[in-house]
Amino acid sequence: MTAAIALSGLRKSFGRTSALDGLDLTVRAGEVHGLLGPNGAGKTTTLRILLGLLRADSGTATVLGGDPWRDIATLHRRLAYVPGDVTLWPNLTGGEVIDLLGRLRGGINTTRKAKLIERFEFDPTKKGRAYSSGNRQKVALISALASDVELLLLDEPTAGLDPLMQAVFEDCVAEIRAEGRTVLLSSHVLAEVEKVCDRVSIIRHGKLVETGSLTELRHLTRTSVEADLVSPPDGVVTLPGVHEAHVSGTHLRCQVDTDQLDPVLRALTGLGVRGLMCRPPTLEELFLRHYEVNR
Amino acid sequence: MNALTGTGTLVRLALRRDRVLLPVWIAVFVLMAVTSASATKGLFPTAESVVQAASVMNGTPALVAVYGRIYDPTSLGALAMLKALGTGAVIVGILSIVLVVRHTRAEEDAGRLELVGSGVVGRWAPLTAALAVVVGADVVLGVLTAVAVAAAGLPVAGSVAFGLAWMSVGVAFACIAAVAVQVVRTARAAIGLSMALLGVVFLLRAAGDTADVAGPRWLSWLSPLGWGQQFRPYAGDRWWVLAITLAFAVVVAAVAYLLVSRRDHGAGVFPERLGPATAAPSLRGPLSLAWRLHRGVLLGWTIGFVTYGLMVGSVADSIGSMMGSAESQEMLLKLGGRDVLTDAVFAAMFGLLAVIASAYGVLTSMRLHTEETAGRANPVLAAAVTRARWAMSHVWVALAGTALLLVSAGLAAGVVHAVQTGDGGQVGRVLVGALVQVPAAWVLTGVVVTLFGVSPRLAAAGWAVLVAFLLLGELGPLLELDQWLMDFSPFAHVPRMPGGTVTAAPLVWLVVVAVALTAAGLTALRRRDVA
Known part of the structure; x- marks a missing residue:
């Protein structure tokens, strides 16, 4: 599969603070890719380099086969961007800004735009200064989602949206994926990334920490297992891959390395299982664990 | 509480x-x-020179209109502090x-x-x-x-x-x-x-x-x-x-x-009104966006300039009759009659207007800085718009607006003057007086674009440059500065029109400088990070 975005060894510093410290990132064409990281990890800087707003100090960046710094006008016809903090012109209405941004990009799909305005329950007749931050976000989102572009760059797109609107957004992203278009979405909202993304890259301090599909990432993590057994699980606790075991009588609560699940479960069934609860790690745990490991 | x-x-x-x-x-x-207080003292050593200067000031309606009247012609203080x-x-x-x-x-x-x-x-x-x-x-x-x-x-x-x-x-x-x-x-x-x-x-x-x-x-x-x-x-x-x-x-x-x-x-x-749900077909590019953002302010400025032009046009002609004293009448005749003085008033007034018009250019091109820091440049630059095209959208409005202001003031003054003198040819003469100021005023927009191109924070220094040019023109002669120093101001190179002769060279050079500064700014903008 070809890469829609390929970054390698990207460095960028502002004065003495280093925002990106040798970032590598690959986004395949046609996938929804989550860029996950805490505040200040370098997510926005990455997106702004992809847009050619910032120039990387070193390293290479390729977007849709082009150089984001040099090929601005041609590349930007093929992508749409939603900034994390949307500011509007105070005396233009939301509807006017949606149309304007679409036209600046080279055209807007009016039927899709009308549908999106309805789905997001957006009032396009208000002046820019009258919108709440969630509604300002909708302006940028509707304009971007209504364009027929190959690549969408979304910087924390749901930060100001209520849960209902977040659901609408997730549906929209699913439709875009079905159309074979590419999305790079930055977020620190883990549930959102979990719901909509095919693959995830976790960055921290301007470096790639982990990348892969959610299933792949889960291989690196532990499943929590809770079992009610017929006999005490003394032998199980010492098996490789079992961590943080708590035993009270015949009750066992522990974390199991996901690649060691099979032998552990066999051992448990050998003891006789009355009740069993297995929970895959949430992205939350995955995220926290990376920070623990790297702290 | x-x-x-x-x-x-x-x-x-x-x-x-x-x-x-x-x-x-x-x-x-x-x-x-x-x-003002200390510089003027040296210029008027005798009581007679004070009275003479004060009566010229009071006798020139254009000066009275701009600075006010001297209420005691024998007072050095009143003369020194008039401006x-x-x-x-x-x-x-x-x-x-x-x-x-x-x-x-x-x-x-x-x-x-x-x-x-x-x-x-x-x-x-x-x-x-x-x-x-x-x-x-x-x-x-x-x-x-x-x-x-x-x-x-x-x-x-x-x-x-x-x-x-x-x-x-x-x-x-x-x-x-x-x-x-x-x-x-x-x-x-x-x-x-x-x-x-x-x-x-x-x-x-x-x-x-x-x-x-x-x-x-x-x-x-x-x-x-x-x-x-x-x-x-x-x-x-x-x-x-x-x-x-x-x-x-x-x-x-x-x-x-x-x-x-x-x-x-x-x-x-007043409560906020709702606006259109879709953009008019004319709102389609960076330039139409810039026009939409600036048009209200430009309209206000144009009304101001037309009003000022009407005022200048109507007082300019009254000058001859206001020059009451026999000495000043004599001096007038030596200089070539009433027309010369009227022309001088126009030239001086348009000189002042040019500085104000250049302030419009500074204000308008500074909008680039506001747009960038407010994050409104981002969505435009993230679309298929190059930095130069985005920047030029505001610069065009600044340049065209500056010219529009001076032309409308010149036309207004010219028409009123033509009506008062019954000489239709005055419209063109007076208008030229305003037109020759345009290139000098453009230079200020170029200065702002250069500063902004290097760093958005520097753009505000455009005001400092404008004030420096203004002070060079106003205080330079008072402080008897060297000519080469005063020549830094673009306004020092404008031929005095009407009444003088148009020399193309300084005007062409001023345009070249304005273009070069703008181009330098765009080049620098292409190389730096956008906030």
């Missing part, structure tokens, strides 16, 4: 924010006053407006006042704090100016009256701005409204001061700028005018407090 709770804290916050700005502008004003009293008071008014808006509606626009207002802060506290800071600054300015000018050797009583004049104009406009920020919804509109009022009262004073004895001289008394003049520093020192300005300030401030108690946070007096 009462309506004023928290005022003290907000005053300290404002002083903290302006800890550089306030001392610097107060110092600049004091310096300007002292320079400072006229022009200085206007700038004190402008700064008071800007400061009040900066600490009230601008904070509300930015959403910071909402954060502050959620604390233990009374409804009247933000307005009171802003007025306290600005009125306080005006008082300090008045006191320091009076002391400094007296120290420079002018009579003490007159110096105090001069300080009071500046102070009272500043206080009056601080209160006017306090009302404006309640009426309209944005900082930009509040500044626009206050400046428009300042323009109106300037014209009232100009009309009243230039009227003859039988004419409507009372018009000056309708203007806070007129009251500033009526303190008559060094020419009678009329203290009681202070009562008028203070009464005006109290009444206007009361209106502001009444309005602030009645309106919602973030709203103006």
Whole structure:
């Protein structure tokens, strides 16, 4: 599969603070890719380099086969961007800004735009200064989602949206994926990334920490297992891959390395299982664990 | 908690924010006053020379219109401080407006006042704090100016009256701005409204001061700028005018407090109207966006320039008849008659207009900086728009707007002058006088683009460059600076029209400089990070 975005060894510093410290990132064409990281990890800087707003100090960046710094006008016809903090012109209405941004990009799909305005329950007749931050976000989102572009760059797109609107957004992203278009979405909202993304890259301090599909990432993590057994699980606790075991009588609560699940479960069934609860790690745990490991 | 709770804290916050700005502008004003006071003394060594200069000043309606009247032709102080009293008071008014808006509606626009207002802060506290800071600054300015000018050797009583004049104009406009920020919804509109009022009262004073004895001289008394003049520093020192300005300030401030108690946070007096749900087909690119953002302000400026042009056109012709004394009539004939003097008035007026028009160019091209820092440049640059195209969209409006302003003032002046003299050919002659100023005014836009291209923070230095050019032109001859130094100002290279001969070379060079500066700015912009 070809890469829609390929970054390698990207460095960028502002004065003495280093925002990106040798970032590598690959986004395949046609996938929804989550860029996950805490505040200040370098997510926005990455997106702004992809847009050619910032120039990387070193390293290479390729977007849709082009150089984001040099090929601005041609590349930007093929992508749409939603900034994390949307500011509007105070005396233009939301509807006017949606149309304007679409036209600046080279055209807007009016039927899709009308549908999106309805789905997001957006009032396009208000002046820019009258919108709440969630509604300002909708302006940028509707304009971007209504364009027929190959690549969408979304910087924390749901930060100001209520849960209902977040659901609408997730549906929209699913439709875009079905159309074979590419999305790079930055977020620190883990549930959102979990719901909509095919693959995830976790960055921290301007470096790639982990990348892969959610299933792949889960291989690196532990499943929590809770079992009610017929006999005490003394032998199980010492098996490789079992961590943080708590035993009270015949009750066992522990974390199991996901690649060691099979032998552990066999051992448990050998003891006789009355009740069993297995929970895959949430992205939350995955995220926290990376920070623990790297702290 | 009462309506004023928290005022003290907000005053300290404002002083903290302006800890550089306030001392610097107060110092600049004091310096300007002292320079006028001490420089003029040397130029008029004898009592006769003072009287002669004062009668020329009073006899030239254009000068009276711009600076005001000298009420005691024998007073060196009145002559020395005429320009400072006229022009200085206007700038004190402008700064008071800007400061009040900066600490009230601008904070509300930015959403910071909402954060502050959620604390233990009374409804009247933000307005009171802003007025306290600005009125306080005006008082300090008045006191320091009076002391400094007296120290420079002018009579003490007159110096105090001069300080009071500046102070009272500043206080009056601080209160006017306090009302404006309640009426309209944005900082930009509040500044626009206050400046428009300042323009109106300037014209009232100009009309009243230039009227003859039988004419409507009372018009000056309708203007806070007129009251500033009526303190008559060094020419009678009329203290009681202070009562008028203070009464005006109290009444206007009361209106502001009444309005602030009645309106919602973030709203103006009039409710917001809804707009179109879709963009008109004409709103399609960066240039049409820039035009949409600038057109309202440009309309306001154009009205101002046309009004000024009409005024200049109508007073210019009255010059010959106003030159009453036999000596000056004789001098006039030597110079080549009435027309020469009329032409000189036009040239001088358009010279002043060119500086103001270049301020429009600076203001408009500075919008690039505002757009970038507010994050509104981002969505445009993230679309299929190059940086140069985005920047040029605002620069085109700045350049075309500057030209439009000068042309409309020139046309207005020319048409009125042609009607008065019954000579249709005057329209073209006068218009050329305004047109030759255009390239010099363009240079300022180029300066801003260069600065902005290097770094957005530098763009504001465009104002400093404009003020430096203005001071070179105004004070350069007074301080007897070297010509090469004064030649730094683009306005020094404009041929004096009408009446002179147009030489193409300086005009072409000024255009080349403006283009080169713009190109340099665009090149630098292409290389730097966009915030």
